[in-house]
Amino acid sequence: xxxxxxxxxxxxxxxxxxxxxxxxxxxxxxxxxxxxxxxxxxxxxxxxxxxxxxxxxxxxxxxxxxxxxxxxxxxxxxxxxxxxxxxxxxxxxxxxxxxxxxxxxxxxxxxxxxxxxxxxxxxxxxxxxxxxxxxxxxxxxxxxxxxxxxxxxxxxxxxxxxxxxxxxxxxxxxxxxxxxxxxxxxxxxxxxxxxxxxxxxxx
Amino acid sequence: xxxxxxxxxxxxxxxxxxxxxxxxxxxxxxxxxxxxxxxxxxxxxxxxxxxxxxxxxxxxxxxxxxxxxxxxxxxxxxxxxxxxxxxxxxxxxxxxxxxxxxxxxxxxxxxxxxxxxxxxxxxxxxxxxxxxxxxxxxxxxxxxxxxxxxxxxxxxxxxxxxxxxxxxxxxxxxxxxxxxxxxxxxxxxxxxxxxxxxxxxxx
DNA sequence: GTCTATAGCTCGATAGAC
DNA sequence: GTCTATCGAGCTATAGAC
Numbered sequence: 001x002x003x004x005x006x007x008x009x010x011x012x013x014x015x016x017x018x019x020x021x022x023x024x025x026x027x028x029x030x031x032x033x034x035x036x037x038x039x040x041x042x043x044x045x046x047x048x049x050x051x052x053x054x055x056x057x058x059x060x061x062x063x064x065x066x067x068x069x070x071x072x073x074x075x076x077x078x079x080x081x082x083x084x085x086x087x088x089x090x091x092x093x094x095x096x097x098x099x100x101x102x103x104x105x106x107x108x109x110x111x112x113x114x115x116x117x118x119x120x121x122x123x124x125x126x127x128x129x130x131x132x133x134x135x136x137x138x139x140x141x142x143x144x145x146x147x148x149x150x151x152x153x154x155x156x157x158x159x160x161x162x163x164x165x166x167x168x169x170x171x172x173x174x175x176x177x178x179x180x181x182x183x184x185x186x187x188x189x190x191x192x193x194x195x196x197x198x199x200x201x202x203x
Numbered sequence: 204x205x206x207x208x209x210x211x212x213x214x215x216x217x218x219x220x221x222x223x224x225x226x227x228x229x230x231x232x233x234x235x236x237x238x239x240x241x242x243x244x245x246x247x248x249x250x251x252x253x254x255x256x257x258x259x260x261x262x263x264x265x266x267x268x269x270x271x272x273x274x275x276x277x278x279x280x281x282x283x284x285x286x287x288x289x290x291x292x293x294x295x296x297x298x299x300x301x302x303x304x305x306x307x308x309x310x311x312x313x314x315x316x317x318x319x320x321x322x323x324x325x326x327x328x329x330x331x332x333x334x335x336x337x338x339x340x341x342x343x344x345x346x347x348x349x350x351x352x353x354x355x356x357x358x359x360x361x362x363x364x365x366x367x368x369x370x371x372x373x374x375x376x377x378x379x380x381x382x383x384x385x386x387x388x389x390x391x392x393x394x395x396x397x398x399x400x401x402x403x404x405x406x
Numbered sequence: 407g408t409c410t411a412t413a414g415c416t417c418g419a420t421a422g423a424c
Numbered sequence: 425g426t427c428t429a430t431c432g433a434g435c436t437a438t439a440g441a442c
Contacts (some may be wrong), residue, residue, distance in 0.1 A: 007407080027321040030232035032435060045438085046408045054436065082372050088401075092337075105386060114320060117376065118230035151402060158399045163370045170369025173320065188362050196399035197345075198291075198353060199364045210425080234416060248420080249426045257418065 012050050015040045020061045023111040028058060028118055055123050058115070062123075065105065065112035066130040070137065072101035077141060087144035088194060094141050095193075098168055103175055103182055110172045134166040138165065164193045216327040223264045226314040230260060231275045257316055258326050261318070265326075268308065268315035269333040270400050273302035273340065280344060290347035291397060297344050298396075301371055307376055307387055313375045340369065367396045 018039045022031045033054060037044045051057050076097035080090040102109045116124060142157040168189060175185070191199070213392060221242045225234045236257055240247045254260050279300035283293040305312050336369070345360040371392060394402070 011407085025232040025321060027232055027318065029230055029435095030321055034434080039209025042407090043409060044436085045410075048437075049407055078314070089229070115230065117317060118228060119231055145401070149313045152400070156391075156400070156403070159388075160372070160395065163392060163395050166376075166401070167366045167370040170365070170373060173369075174365060176294075185362075188359075189366060192363060192366050192396065192399065194401050196395065196397045196402060197355070197359070198397050198439090199399060200354070200359070214425085232417095236419085237416080245425090247418085247426060248428075251419075252425055 008050070008094050011042070011178050012039070015047065015050060015057070016061060017107070018065065019103065020065070020107040020111045023058060023061060023115055024107050028115045055120070058119070059123055059126050061108060062116065062127045063130060065108035065110075065126065066078075066134060069101045069109060070103045070130070070134045073097045073134075074137060077137070084095060087148040088149075090144060091141055091189040091194065092187070094138070095164070095168070095190040099171065099189070100182055100184045102168065103171065103177060103180075106172055106177070109169075113169055113172060135161065135165075161194065164189070167193075205406065206270070211253070214245070218250065218253060219263060219267065219390060221224045222260050222313045223268070223310040224266060226318055227310050228406070231318045258323070261322070262326055264311060265315050265319065265330045266333060268311035269330065269337060271308045272301060272304045272312060273333070273337045276337075277340060280340070290344075290351040290353075290400070294344055294397065295376050295390070295393040298367070299386065300395040302374065302389045302392070303385055305371065305381060306374065306383075309375055309380075311374075315370055316375060321335070338368075339365065350355065351375070369394070370396075 015036060019031070019036050022036060022039070033047055036043045036057070037047055047057075051060075073094050076093045077090060080093045085093070112127070116127065138161045139157055142152070142161055145152055171185065218239060224240050225239060225242070236250055239254050239260070240250055250260075254263075258330065264347070279296045282291060283296045288296070319330065324375045341364045342360055345355070345364055348355055355383070
């Protein structure tokens, strides 16, 4: 493969990084093309060489946010299963992968979480399938507990999945990457969803 | 007390209800005074008789969202303690109160959750104290487990509080009040945070 | 590939009539 | 209490020079 065409993709990536950060901080309508262009080091009109519209920029930011996390968790789950790990250990690895990717790419993932609900219908549509795919990946992680002999119906799995993903995604709002320990957080969250708060502090 | 001055407060309330719904759906910058006014049945200029600025409207929406939930949980906790309930039962009642108020006033609470992170500094500041007060209320609920003999340090309490509140608040994004059962959801969430997913489905 | 210039629109806020 | 009218600013998108 060629090692060239660097300029166009470099600029594209820089624009997307800036856009993700600004969408996270100011919301969909609070971000203007002039502001994105300025921080990326070009003029507003020039953005239209790289993208066809503002909505194309936001669509790409949303999809990147989902894809990075999906790939990280999928790989962690596949590796854990290849090693013959228990359902419990696999879930612990999935939690670790989700939080690691989620907090590492926090501008993209936070932009996704924060602005998804306030997008125009047409833009939101293109991200719905990716979200649904990711939820199914998690359902498959939970359903392994049935294979391992636990008694869980589909409704319990869905509730637990919504509970855990909601809790993990909320960490974007308070986690401080300068101070925090992602691995430690993942261990605590996995313990909480599997065995609850009272499992540790025996009476 | 007088039973009059209805008109001014009626309009004010109608404007706030409309604003909350629109902020939830379109974000802080996506909502204009013309749109709020139109849905509330008046003209944009007239809003300035009731409020001094757009930021005063959004500030009031945010504070109402916190206050309604805080009061509901505070009352539930006080009553549970007055009845001499265990820490575990009190937490179950607190979860029920939080979810009930949260989902009943979902336009206000969702507006708060969704747009808080994308507000101008000056507006966000006025809501910070109310949020902090509410978090402390929950810490006091968790700390009762220590009184009841469980071994929990401050760090575990904080992690569990962030985990539970994150999970509960995320329910705004998927809960359907037409179909869903709030009491049932509260029972499942309380069970999950206290004893975990694997407590039910014994192997 | 990036620029300047601009069309057509909406924004928050204010002034003053009624 | 609510209205109309308007200011100055910012918005997305396009056209065309370089």
